[in-house]
Amino acid sequence: MRYYKPELLAKLQSDDAGIANQADDELEALSEQYVQYFEEIKCRLPEQFLKCMTKHYFHDARILNPFWLWELAPPFENELPKEFQEFPVLVIAVELDTPPNDVLHLDYRSVRVTKVKGWETLRVLKGPCLEWLHDEIEAFADGRFVHSILLSEEVEIQLEFSDFAFSRVKPLKKTSALVKK
């Protein structure tokens, strides 16, 4: 994460108001820089990605899937085996925290998982209790994109992809009421 730096987000939790507020001010400045970068690259982003990210607010969204993260976590230390790094399609399902708590399926195409940080946490989690905190998108000259997603419990995933689609599913009942930690 180049803008929403985990170390600054950690300082937000300081009991020292001076430290917390300084971190808040730094994050405010960095988020303005990210806004500027986003504005510069948004014309190059996949149309569906831009629509999805500008129309929906992901902060505090609950990660419902992919469960393969949990299933794969136990045998591996830091790096995914190569056969689990590349996928023609990778779908992440999230339940938005803002009303009406839509469930979105984020459909990344031609994906390479370039980073998963927080295996230790994933090993002990028994359900979809991670939340989406911040994300950053980068666009490269070769037409590839990198989406870095910072989740709760200091878990971070980074996906390199070439195209994107999404769909919206209306939940019957708020998933948080169905899932216990």
Place this chain on the structure above:
Amino acid sequence: MSQPPTEPETRPTIHEAEPVSGGGVAYGAEIDEAKAVARRKNGEDIVIRGKNRDANHALAETIEKQVGPSKRHRPHKETAGRAALPHLQQKSPPPYGHTFFEAPNHLARRKK
């Protein structure tokens, strides 16, 4: 030379709140601290309004800590989140919900 008159510091106020689609927050009736804590324990949202971010945060923290151990989040504002507010929430929900607080350039809007 005399100092120009300064605007009197206003005390933060507590309000019922509802998050709205797109990340913004709508504020409703003003409530007292006891009602705010009860509302948060019930998983509902509140917002602290006022001109002083530090005072707003301090009051938000006082309330949220009466519910349980809390953590501070700041808004993600690249696009849809431009209207979002910083907030406190439980480290280990339930209860879910948020204690939002106003900060410069991050203001709640009146509930329609």
